[in-house]
Amino acid sequence: MASNILICGTCYRRSKTIEAVKYCTDCEDGFCSECLDFHENMKVATSHHVIDIKVVDEITFNISKFCKVHSDMVLEYFCSDHDALCCRSCMANDHRSCDKIIPIEVAAKDVKSSIMYEEVITDVCTLGTAVSELGDKKKKSVSTLGDSKVNYQQEVQYLQKSL
Template identity: 25%
Template sequence: MSVQKYLCGPSFEEKCEIKVVVYCRECEAPLCDYSKRDHARITASKRHKLCELEDVPPSEIQELLKNLIACPNHDKDEVVYLCKDHDTTCCNKCAMSDHRKCEEVKVLSDFVHDIKMDCSGVRTLLHDLKPQGENLLEHECKHEEFVSEIESKALSSLKTIKQKLLDMYAQLKNEVLSAISDKKKVIGEKKIKKILVSC
């Protein structure tokens, strides 16, 4: 993100437009050099994590992250605990009300410290999985082509069957109408004979 997009949050509130140098993740505010020094001196904010502007995630990602850590029952509270008994995350309120009797409720940060994952191992695993993914994608594409080919053949066969049925129907219709016409002639001839005989 470019530096020009940001103005210092605290300075901006004081109607000063000062360009920023860092971003506070906890406060979700951009800070100028002066506000950065104040942030480091104040007890409440001195442990806040500051990062470079280039490392600030886009607003959509920040919103997604907020939604991910929001408590499903108390949307203004962040999830702090993981209840292993119910396999769910919860905030302080939920932990006190719904998970008080659960045996394994741990602070999420403890799990983060307990899990030590080697990123190079994950990178290697992803690298190894890449050809399998490409093969699977290629297989799916071929399968899709095969299904399209079958669909095309089925439509062609159905068209042929429809035409044959229409031809059979037309032939049957002609035969029935011809038979009816023949019967009408016979009936007409019999009527004429009766009339002639009666005269």
């Protein structure tokens, strides 16, 4: 794992700092081995997806599973007409006339093998390379600027002495 250590969320809420060994993507929380055992044996969490904690560092963004309008409602549907995720309340209120509302699981099926996904991956790699190149150019510019500063200071000192 990188420099960030994820603490068990359950232990943290009990004022303990124990390192997490697994991460539940549904709870959006880390678990130590003891709390993980309880989590896996709770009926409500049997369908949750638990991943290795080392993978969490590779996750670059986090999408909330809860509706922004109805914070107590879970996002369950995807509206193709509006290209938006929605909960049951939003679906009934705002997307009643929409034709293409499907469960998120159906919309996400085979997404990793789609052409659009491959294009996004390629674009992200290209952007990563561009950011890296810009960082290198910045370092060179700062270095060159520092060298120029030293040269100009020497020239000023030389001129002062000659005057």
